[in-house]
Amino acid sequence: MRLIRFDGKYSNMKLDLPKRTVERLSKYRRILLGTLADGKTHIYSHELAGLLHITAVQVRRDMMLMGFSSMLRKGYDVKDLIEAIGDLIDTPAGMNVAVVGLGNFGQAVTTYLQGRRPKLHIVATFDVAKEKIGRAFGGVQCYSMEELPGMIREQNIQIAVLTVPIDQAQSTALILAELGIKGILNFTTVPLHVPEDVCLEEYDMITSIEKVAYFVKHRGECQEG
């Protein structure tokens, strides 16, 4: 599905980008916000590439894939590019997010994520522990698991960050899918299975550190983007 220019604006309603490109768009935007704050209005592909430690070709190819062009050989317009990335990633009203499971990780994630991206709102956290329910963590209210269905409906929560204990991970994921959650960021170290209309992003810390251990042991190059 390719982008079509339409009356000066982009008709990018159904543009599906490669996963790796989407990951980089998120990084480009954050770098560019810093660049903009420094008062720079334009940036060359090789400059942006340098800030991310990737190649200029890769930056230009990503721009091409998202249908963004620079004109004038003065580099990319920083403000325009930030906006174009926002048009792709964000929804105008923003998306509501819940953190499910408020242990050490759940609390750290809530505190860290809250307010960090203007179009991602952490609107609720959930836990089973009585002493946590009703309290606020990182400025976000904690609810009981019984309130999950109601809150998801009322607040139109579409994304869940899963930080429950491992023995609860799979069952909770299925409940979330059942309740209409459309995306899950899995912080537990359990390989999850969810219905295929649910977007699943896994982050398994033990895999990551064991991968580092393997490559340290074998002295192979293992640097990632």
Place this chain on the structure above:
Amino acid sequence: MRLIRFDGKYSNMKLDLPKRTVERLSKYRRILLGTLADGKTHIYSHELAGLLHITAVQVRRDMMLMGFSSMLRKGYDVKDLIEAIGDLIDTPAGMNVAVVGLGNFGQAVTTYLQGRRPKLHIVATFDVAKEKIGRAFGGVQCYSMEELPGMIREQNIQIAVLTVPIDQAQSTALILAELGIKGILNFTTVPLHVPEDVCLEEYDMITSIEKVAYFVKHRGECQEG
């Protein structure tokens, strides 16, 4: 570099596996430990695949790459396979790990990782905050940043988990590399640059959640491993 059978044992000193295969080995092992605890001695490729939500071919190809075979068409010997994975990932004495930066994330990671893998020892954490230094978090002692060089040397710390604030990330990473750290697990959301003999594994939470947001918005399938 391929494996050579040698007198019934494997000569796999320099076997370099694909990154994705290494990631799965870590997952296989943890699944297999559960399988073993359930009293199962052998497992078929399709069974192991089912537990990870991948294909049986992929499991068999990974076994082939690591030079592990089943014989007897009774499936893979669970105990042998766990051991073979350990031979690849672990070092006999284990590797020492430091957590650098003891904010919410640093504390959560320390607590979670500590004691979880027998061959990965979190031996120290580091922070600048006076009130944290000298205390123990998750059973691990916190030291001042000034003690970093000495501790790395004395304890032979090879891996660092980086959980410092974003404005300290790059400078701290370079210091760690300078001090001889061989692998960094980067929990900060800053794209790091380190000397190429240092293994770097990035985990950028914001990228992950924005990626989920993008695919939820565009309703594309985006399931990962």
Place this chain on the structure above:
DNA sequence: TAGATTGTTAATCGATTAACAATC
């Protein structure tokens, strides 16, 4: 044996990089 399972090669898919024409 027939059927289930494995190990391995070849084909395919997705992502990165090289090459290069076009632009200012």
Place this chain on the structure above:
DNA sequence: TAGATTGTTAATCGATTAACAATC
């Protein structure tokens, strides 16, 4: 103009999947 920069196609690389012969 010459040099720097861009946008895009083709080639390459890495990983997954299909196909299938071999084994028990």
